[in-house]
Structures are given as structure tokens and as C-alpha cells.
Amino acid sequence: MKNLSQFSRLTYAILLALALAAPLMGLYPLFLMKLLCFALFACAFNLLLGFTGLLSFGHAAFFGSAAYISGHVIKTYSLTPEWGLVAGTLGAGLIGLVVGLVAIRRQGIYFAMITLAIAQMVYFLCLQLPQTGGEDGLQGVPRGELFGLISLASDTTMYYLVLAVFVACFLGISRIVHSPFGQVLKMIRENEPRAISLGYQTDRYKLLAFVLSAALAGLAGSLKTVAMGFATLSDAHWSMSGEVILMSLLGGVGTLFGPVLGAGLVIALQNLLADKVGSWVTVIIGVIFVVCVLAFRKGIVGELQAFILRRQKT
Secondary structure: OHHHHHHHHHHHHHHHHHHHHHHHHOOOHHHHHHHHHHHHHHHHHHHHHHHHOOOOOOOHHHHHHHHHHHHHHHHHHOOOHHHHHHHHHHHHHHHHHHHHHHHOOOOHHHHHHHHHHHHHHHHHHHHHOHHHOHHHOEOOOOOOEEOOOEEOOOHHHHHHHHHHHHHHHHHHHHHHHOOHHHHHHHHHHHHHHHHHHOOOOHHHHHHHHHHHHHHHHHHHHHHHHHHHOOEOHHHOOHHHHHHHHHHHHHHOOOOOOHHHHHHHHHHHHHHHHHHHHOOHHHHHHHHHHHHHHHHOOOHHHHHHHHHHHHHHHO
16 A cells, blocks of 8 residues: 555656646647646546545536636626636535535435536526626636736646646645545445444535535636636536546546546547547547446546555555
8 A cells, every 4th residue: 555655646746747847848738728627627526426425417517607707707807817716616616505505415316416407507597697698608708917917828827827726726635535524525435324323414524525526616617717718608518517427437436646537538539539520529438438437447547556456465
């Protein structure tokens, strides 16, 4: 286990070095920013599913609503981008609190269906409200200047801001998972009746995990709007919830780096294949997902960790 931890730290250090050097290596900053935003979205979802055992079919509601909120306050009130990020994150957290208070009263498929139903309500609001731009979405959101000092007009500067936020959130999620609070979440995932018998008020823990996950998903949506300059209905569509589930399962639910790898694979395939095969990219990703689920039941990272542990025991 100690060797696995050392291997993880070394891997993270190498990946961070590569991420810092990526723009210098000629990689497209906009693609990298999109990848990091969806990686953060997948990590937020994995905090709920992988470490708490709650399957939400409505996480697009938090991602999309925050994207619209941040874009609206930046564009309408000429606020600096950090205030847009704060507004989007708080907005998604408040929506998560409302949804969580309703949804955590149920378990299993009923919980999932409640989150999906409320997410569809949020999607309808995004479509109908005049502030969102309807089917055209919210266009022309300016990046502005961070704290009124650092211009984000450059894609490279914006990329490093997105990277810094992602790394901070990834470390924060890691700290949550390994804290006593995170251990209680894992106990709830494995055996909720046992946790209740030990005196834990599991509904409070699940609600807090839900709100944290929603707020982080909202931060990812806000970052995406600031980086790309627009928010669209696809950000709040139910298919976005499906995509984040796909990313988490593909990389490995219940692992820290699995959702990041899953998001990277899905976004890379979408960008590489979209111009070549058009709408067939969805079919190709679906086939890859089925193969990975059949061959790697724990996800790519989960299977890799299991393999390393088996090698250590022999």
C-alpha cells in the first residue's frame, strides 16, 4: 500500500509538470482548458457516486446553471471573472442544497429519478428565461481581468488559471476523501444501516456531500463559461449528466484520478473524431465504454491499482 501511495505521488508530480509545460509543447490551450473543466466536473460527480454511493442523473443542472449564472453576472454587471466564478459556485451550491433536501429522502433508483426530474426543470428554466438567451445560449462572455489586475485575454494565461483552480480543487477533494468526514462517507457507501447503528446521522453527511459535489460541479461550469466565452443549453441537458457518468465509470469510480483520465479520454475522442466521423463519434464512444466496462469492471485506474496491489502481494 505504501508503494502504491509513492507511485501515485510520483505520477501526480509528473502529470503536473506535463500540465505546466503543455502550452510550451504546442498543445491547444482551449482544448486543454475544456479538458480540465470536464475533469473537475467528473471529480465532483465522483465525490458523490464513488465515495458516498449516491448516483445522480441530474448533475448537469449544477454544471449548466452555474455556467449561465457566472456568464450573466460577468456580462450584465461587468464584474471581474473571480466574482463570476464565486456567483456560479454559490448558485450551484444553493440549487444542490434544495435538490439534496428533497432527493436524499429516497435511495437507489428513486434518488436518481428525483435528481433527473429536477434537472429537467432547471433545463426548462434555462430554455425559457430571457437572461439565458434561449436556444442561442449566452454568447460573448468577456474574460476580463483577474482581480482587476491580470488580463485573461491570452489563452495561455487563462489556461494557467484553469489549471490552478483544478489542482486546488483536486487537492481539496483528496483532503476530503482522506479526512474523518470522508471515512464516514465511505462507510455510508458500504453499509448505511451499520453507520446509522453507530450513531451517525447519515442524512446530514449525504446532504453535505451532495452540496459539496454540486458546488464543485458549478465551479467547473463557471470555469468553462469564462474560458470559452459562452454557455449553451447543452451544458444543462440531461445528456451532459450521462457524459459525466461515462467519464467516471470509464476512468474508475471511487478512485481520485480515474475521473480525470475518463474525462481526458472522452474529450480527446470527441475532439479528434468529431470532424472525421461526425455524429458517429457518439456511437464510437459508446462502443469503447461497453468494452471498457466488460474488460475493466473497476475502470482503467481501478484495475491498474488492483494489478499493482496483486503484484505487491506476490
